[in-house]
Amino acid sequence: MPIPKAELHLHIEGTLEPELAFALAHRNGVDLPYSSPEQLRAAYAFDDLQSFLDLYYQLMDVLRTEDDFTELAEAYLTRAAAAGVRHAEIFFDPQAHTARGVELDDVVRGLSRALSRAGERHGISTRLIMCFLRDLPQESALATFEAARPWFGRAISGVGLDSAEVGHPPAKFADVYALAREAGLHLVAHAGEEGGPEYVREALDVLGVERIDHGIRSMEDPELVKELVARRVPLTVCPFSNVRLRCVDTLADHPLPAMLEAGLVATVNSDDPAYFGGYVDENFAGVERALGLTEDQLRLLARNSFEASFLEDDEERRAALLAEVDAYRFPARG
Ligand SMILES: Nc1ncnc2[nH]cnc12
Numbered sequence: 001m002p003i004p005k006a007e008l009h010l011h012i013e014g015t016l017e018p019e020l021a022f023a024l025a026h027r028n029g030v031d032l033p034y035s036s037p038e039q040l041r042a043a044y045a046f047d048d049l050q051s052f053l054d055l056y057y058q059l060m061d062v063l064r065t066e067d068d069f070t071e072l073a074e075a076y077l078t079r080a081a082a083a084g085v086r087h088a089e090i091f092f093d094p095q096a097h098t099a100r101g102v103e104l105d106d107v108v109r110g111l112s113r114a115l116s117r118a119g120e121r122h123g124i125s126t127r128l129i130m131c132f133l134r135d136l137p138q139e140s141a142l143a144t145f146e147a148a149r150p151w152f153g154r155a156i157s158g159v160g161l162d163s164a165e166v167g168h169p170p171a172k173f174a175d176v177y178a179l180a181r182e183a184g185l186h187l188v189a190h191a192g193e194e195g196g197p198e199y200v201r202e203a204l205d206v207l208g209v210e211r212i213d214h215g216i217r218s219m220e221d222p223e224l225v226k227e228l229v230a231r232r233v234p235l236t237v238c239p240f241s242n243v244r245l246r247c248v249d250t251l252a253d254h255p256l257p258a259m260l261e262a263g264l265v266a267t268v269n270s271d272d273p274a275y276f277g278g279y280v281d282e283n284f285a286g287v288e289r290a291l292g293l294t295e296d297q298l299r300l301l302a303r304n305s306f307e308a309s310f311l312e313d314d315e316e317r318r319a320a321l322l323a324e325v326d327a328y329r330f331p332a333r334g
Pocket residue numbers: 011014049056162163164190193241271272
């Protein structure tokens with residue numbers, strides 16, 4: 001069994017495997033511009049974040065009903081359990097669905113149904129984080145926030161910020177983050193993926209986020225790194241994603257070892273595993289192989305994932321999961 005871990009950076013729409021996309025397209029009468037799952041998978045060659053997002057938003061069109069969202073999340077949770085995931089904080093993109101005429105309540109109800117069964121079925125505790133699309137105006141995020149209010153503190157635990165980063169700095173969303181803070185929600189944001197370290201700085205200072213999603217470009221600003229270390233702000237790093245979206249040349253060039261060396265609270269996650277070549281266990285195995293990470297470093301990454309998770313309402317579970325990590329024995333290396 002892979003080492004126990006929390007997955008903290010996972011877009012549920014990014015777990016839509018080609019086979020499920022075709023099954024849902026058939027069920028819902030949606031035409032896909034590909035003839036087979038194999039042909040679709042062959043289109044997964046990206047030049048940058050935008051070229052991925054174009055396909056990601058296009059393929060989402062197959063998700064129409066509450067049941068579709070339940071099936072999507074159930075498939076992820078089944079795969080995540082095999083990856084050693086014991087706690088998952090899952091992103092979703094409400095605006096990408098409501099813009100197509102899918103009701104927010106259907107999305108949340110469908111996802112929640114799978115998430116609420118995950119403890120019993122898969123031994124996984126879960127949280128749901130609603131992301132705002134940063135390439136849309138803040139007014140759209142504000143309207144989404146108000147529509148989602150009935151779910152706060154029940155199905156929805158936090159807000160995040162994703163989609164095209166460059167040209168859409170965190171400060172654009174200062175008002176909606178202030179409201180989310182007042183509502184008692186957790187705050188995270190993608191920053192420093194394609195955008196520079198100034199995006200990370202702004203997410204911390206203006207939005208007041210508790211975690212940074214990606215954050216790899218923080219490494220370009222030593223003062224920022226010092227602050228992230230001192231404040232123990234976690235970074236949810238996604239190695240396969242960074243390579244597939246050409247933020248990093250190859251896995252062997254990934255800054256993860258330097259981040260750990262600097263004392264950052266880095267974690268390893270899969271981002272959009274159906275598109276980027278692997279789930280979180282495969283990301284762990286990939287960095288182990290390409291970067292020669294030691295067992296101590298792998299254990300630290302797993303510990304960091306639970307320490308960075310929003311489990312403060314269940315400290316007993318956090319402690320139990322950390323104890324599982326400490327007791328884990330790695331298989332003999334071949
Ligand atoms: N890696 C990523 N960056 C920004 N937005 C996203 N939406 C889904 N995956 C994303």
